[in-house]
Amino acid sequence: MPKTIRPPYSNAVVPPISVSSAYYFRDTEEFRRYKAGELPGGRYGRYDNPSWLQTEAELAQLEGTEEALLLPSGMSAVSNTVSALCKQGDRILYTGCAYRNLRTFFNEQMSQYGVEAHAISQADIQKFNEEFRNQYDDRCRIVFVEMPSNPHMYLVDLEYIKSVIDPQRTLLVVDSTFASPINCQPAKFGADLVIHSCTKYLGGHGDLLAGCVCGSSDLIDQIRNYRNISGAVVDGFTAFLLSRSIATLKVRMEQLNKTGLEVARILESHPAVRHVYYTGLVSHPHASLASKYLSGHGGVVAFELDCDAEETVGFVDRLKIPFMGTNFGSHQAMVEQCAEFTYYKLTIQERRDLNISDTLIRYTVGLEKTSDIITDIFSSLELVRSQSNTTVALSV
Numbered sequence: 395m396p397k398t399i400r401p402p403y404s405n406a407v408v409p410p411i412s413v414s415s416a417y418y419f420r421d422t423e424e425f426r427r428y429k430a431g432e433l434p435g436g437r438y439g440r441y442d443n444p445s446w447l448q449t450e451a452e453l454a455q456l457e458g459t460e461e462a463l464l465l466p467s468g469m470s471a472v473s474n475t476v477s478a479l480c481k482q483g484d485r486i487l488y489t490g491c492a493y494r495n496l497r498t499f500f501n502e503q504m505s506q507y508g509v510e511a512h513a514i515s516q517a518d519i520q521k522f523n524e525e526f527r528n529q530y531d532d533r534c535r536i537v538f539v540e541m542p543s544n545p546h547m548y549l550v551d552l553e554y555i556k557s558v559i560d561p562q563r564t565l566l567v568v569d570s571t572f573a574s575p576i577n578c579q580p581a582k583f584g585a586d587l588v589i590h591s592c593t594k595y596l597g598g599h600g601d602l603l604a605g606c607v608c609g610s611s612d613l614i615d616q617i618r619n620y621r622n623i624s625g626a627v628v629d630g631f632t633a634f635l636l637s638r639s640i641a642t643l644k645v646r647m648e649q650l651n652k653t654g655l656e657v658a659r660i661l662e663s664h665p666a667v668r669h670v671y672y673t674g675l676v677s678h679p680h681a682s683l684a685s686k687y688l689s690g691h692g693g694v695v696a697f698e699l700d701c702d703a704e705e706t707v708g709f710v711d712r713l714k715i716p717f718m719g720t721n722f723g724s725h726q727a728m729v730e731q732c733a734e735f736t737y738y739k740l741t742i743q744e745r746r747d748l749n750i751s752d753t754l755i756r757y758t759v760g761l762e763k764t765s766d767i768i769t770d771i772f773s774s775l776e777l778v779r780s781q782s783n784t785t786v787a788l789s790v
């Protein structure tokens with residue numbers, strides 16, 4: 395819109411939050427100009443909202459893609475993307491350690507529409523590559539990669555996948571929620587679409603649910619057309635909150651990366667800790683992939699204690715700083731004993747297949763002081779049995 399006809403106060407540094415469910419036209423002539431693409435503006439709230447446009451432009455810039463699309467949750471970003479792009483007879487290959495609801499969506503929902511999904515475990519990269527090569531065929535429409543995976547932070551070699559797939563038939567879709575756009579930009583390595591649960595790092599304050607998908611204008615257009623029908627849209631206020639969070643994403647991530655690495659290192663040196671899963675440690679099975687794909691490792695540290703399930707409960711319950719709950723990426727530390735909290739509905743065998751042991755803990759640092767977090771963890775670890783005869787100096 396030319397500056398001369400700018401409405402009052404449209405020079406606000408922070409743009410207004412748009413809440414209108416409809417847009418009007420002065421007369422038919424004006425509407426015709428809108429239809430011809432000569433006049434910018436909106437038609438109806440499910441299709442258009444200027445608050446989305448601002449946030450979507452910021453998301454596209456973060457991922458280095460032509461466009462981005464905002465959706466009301468990470469799951470809706472996945473379900474709208476996959477539903478928009480797959481048809482009956484298509485196949486999806488996906489990383490087996492993917493988010494639980496995603497597996498359910500593929501296996502219980504998409505299967506009803508004749509789309510077949512096949513999971514490949516990514517714990518062992520050699521085996522993953524081998525099985526991927528064997529499973530890939532010309533019915534494969536989407537390769538869906540979650541990386542780093544939750545909670546073990548397993549990766550895959552995106553460039554290897556790109557070298558196997560036929561770019562005419564198959565799209566590489568990466569759920570990069572665990573990395574955030576600060577620690578990884580999958581489009582640089584050939585991902586066609588990048589998905590985030592903006593509920594996590596991007597939102598960053600534990601007070602919004604949103605998701606996004608980023609990619610070329612051509613693909614985003616197709617998903618936008620589907621969103622127009624599915625109605626998976628956010629309100630203007632959520633779009634505003636997310637935009638405000640994006641403004642501080644980089645500094646928040648730098649802090650979370652720093653605290654996460656420190657906590658991971660110190661846990662690894664503790665005798666009551668059996669194993670730590672954190673891509674910033676050289677002990678991580680995918681450390682060499684991490685050095686290729688990740689520039690930071692985030693605030694989630696998964697570790698197993700050298701004790702039994704009930705003693706792990708005791709450790710978690712004694713912690714004073716984190717909230718017990720299932721979220722990450724906000725300013726508040728969170729903790730969960732995975733088998734007890736998120737995976738309790740699975741059978742022992744299913745948990746074993748996903749490498750979820752009874753003593754596995756997912757600890758998410760927030761913006762608390764690093765030394766406070768470590769002191770809290772150490773004092774709780776002191777009462778873990780195998781620890782009782784050992785005194786460990788705090789080296790914060």
Ligand SMILES: *Cc1c(COP(=O)(O)O)cnc(C)c1O
Nearest residue numbers: 467468469493569571591593604
């Ligand atoms: C949380 C999460 C999702 C789902 O996002 P919602 O915003 O909760 O719908 C998808 N993928 C990953 C990796 C997640 O962590």
